[in-house]
Amino acid sequence: MQLEEQIKKLIEEEIRPALQSHGGDIDFKGFDQASGVVTVALTGACGTCPFAQETLRVQVEQVIRRSFPSVTAVKREG
Numbered sequence: 200m201q202l203e204e205q206i207k208k209l210i211e212e213e214i215r216p217a218l219q220s221h222g223g224d225i226d227f228k229g230f231d232q233a234s235g236v237v238t239v240a241l242t243g244a245c246g247t248c249p250f251a252q253e254t255l256r257v258q259v260e261q262v263i264r265r266s267f268p269s270v271t272a273v274k275r276e277g
Contacts, residue, residue, distance in 0.1 A: 203230045228276045235271030
């Protein structure tokens with residue numbers, strides 16, 4: 200399985216349920232293999248929450264980077 204598909208699977212199985220339990224959601228937008236950057240969109244309650252950047256850093260980026268060391272960063276679309 201390619202790295203991008205593995206990242207999508209991790210988002211679907213671990214990250215999305217955690218965010219949905221708080222009224223939010225996440226959409227995978229892309230992965231730039233050259234730079235190691237994953238792009239996502241935070242939606243629902245996460246899209247307008249003042250703590251969205253912290254959610255991205257702690258609940259999304261740390262989980263992805265722990266599983267995939269070649270990922271250098273996770274950024275929000277937009």
